Amino acid sequence: MYSGSYIAQQFVNGLNLGSIYALIAIGLTMVYGLLRLINFAHGDLMMLGAYIGLFIVTNAFLPLGAAVVLPMLAIGLVGVLVERIAYRPLRGAPEVAMLMTSLAVSWIIQNGMIMSVTAQPRSFRLPPGVNQLHQMGGVSFSTIDILSLALAVGLMALLTLFVRYTRIGIAMRAASENLRAAHLMGIHINQVIAVAFLIGSALAAVAGVLWAGKYGTVEPFMGFLPGLKAFVAAVIGGIGVIPGAVLGGYLLGFAEILFVGFLPPELSGYRDAFVFALLLIVLLIRPNGILGASNEDRA
């Protein structure tokens, strides 16, 4: 059987992976809540964030904190720009048009990166200090594990406070409940949507840096699968609801680690297939997710 420390180790791994999924899923769910759009380009914003992080880490004269803050700022702005240029002209257009556009934006970002930095994967090496391993009762984790968990949880707490107590946060919740009605009540929905893209993209950028730190490489297609999986996480938690995205992210992280860590190793290659099988099961059994309450026409 599995030892206690093995289980604890898997728990730490699940927590780590879950934090990253949660960070990506938040942006997806915020945008979906407002625009009923699955932003397929969201994973690619994560990838861009990782590249900016790589640039900062390799030019070591900048402090490590900059490898988090600068990607957040830059990608937040990119997200706002993408919304302004590509999505806003399609406000109110049929769902298919929005879908098509977000696929195209994703494709532009990926190929733009291939054009400018080539498709060659690059290694993402953290400064030696943060990679230090700690042992605690047979469970090993590095400083970066703790830092990334603290960062993810801290950012999510900040977001919760923002959405709950600030004017624009309250406006965002109203708009996500009913965009038209919120507009009629005098809420500047363009501003709300821009802020949603800003925050969501910034969080995706953090996720990108954490992902790169965890797996050690960066390449132009790295955002595709995490982006899709984060959507699965958002659906599991109940899409459109921010706490749902967080819950779904952690559940998916744990489920994936369970699948890899506790099933026969021959199966571990099938983990991505397992994630989408999970999506289907959730959509068929509980299409609104765990925390979602709306009765939308999706199934």
Next chain:
Amino acid sequence: MRVRYAHLLNILVYLAVIVALLALAQGGLNNFYLRVLSTIGIYVILSASLNLTNGLTGDFSLGHAAFMSVGAYASAILTLPPATKAAMNAGLPVWLQELTLPFLVATVAGGLLAAALAVIVGVPVLRLRGHYLAVATLGLMVIVRVFANNWQSVTRGARGINGLPPHTNIWWTYAWAILTVYVVWRLVNSPYGRAMIAIREDEMAAAARGVSVFATRLLAFTIGAFFAGAAGALWAHLITAFTPNSFSFAITFNIIVMLVVGGMGSISGSIIGPVLLTLLQQALSRAETMLAVGGVPLYGLSQITVAILAILIMIFRRQGLMGGHEIRLPRLFTPLDEPSSADG
């Protein structure tokens, strides 16, 4: 002349024209252009078949690459010589290892297997709509790729399959392209096709009028998958070597942009789109190597152009070039006993 004969004669004349053009191409073009021509033919199959779900029924599927992959692997295993299979795909049952089938049979088998997968997957997935269906079908692509990568003993995993007999030529591709377009055209003008369009326009109303919505959507999905599988088989025997990653999002995206350019729901559009876009991409990929900056080719330029084109079309001409209309070929023979009111 009777209606039926006039109709048949029209079709025969146009077929003869196409065959003559292909013979001309075969005689006059070099291998490179023949390959481009075959590629166009394969993309016509793909976009005409995807038009069934995405254009006519209104289901946004992103699963065509998955079905192509299934068709490619299935047909490859059927056409590879036994000696190669014994060395490369040791996990196959003995009877499959010793089996080598004609290309046509292998292509049909690839299509059938893809269609079978579509039925199995379609039953749960087609309960979803819109974005959810898009993500679920993208997920299908990921799942098929995961299996192709991990089922080493049959698919050779990431090493892929190579050394396929180069069976595909313009005759095969255009025969399949014409068949696909013909099937789609007959379907559109049949009660089944009308049911599909009714579902796209208003699902509730269609259901109220007695259209069995689920069965119709599954039919569109399955027929589309069959032709995608056949196209995958043709593709595999054109490039003669492929890996699980050959059937990626890039292909799906290309097909969808072709449909969008031509105009979703239009059969003529699903022919014009692939022709225009394949030619554009060929020209652009030449530009990629010519415009090399500091010796590094601008890979990705053609894809970016295509994607920007897609966004511009979504903003400024959402209905595409054809906008749901059709180009009708002039009827050369009209029936004597009936004035020209009958729909050709």
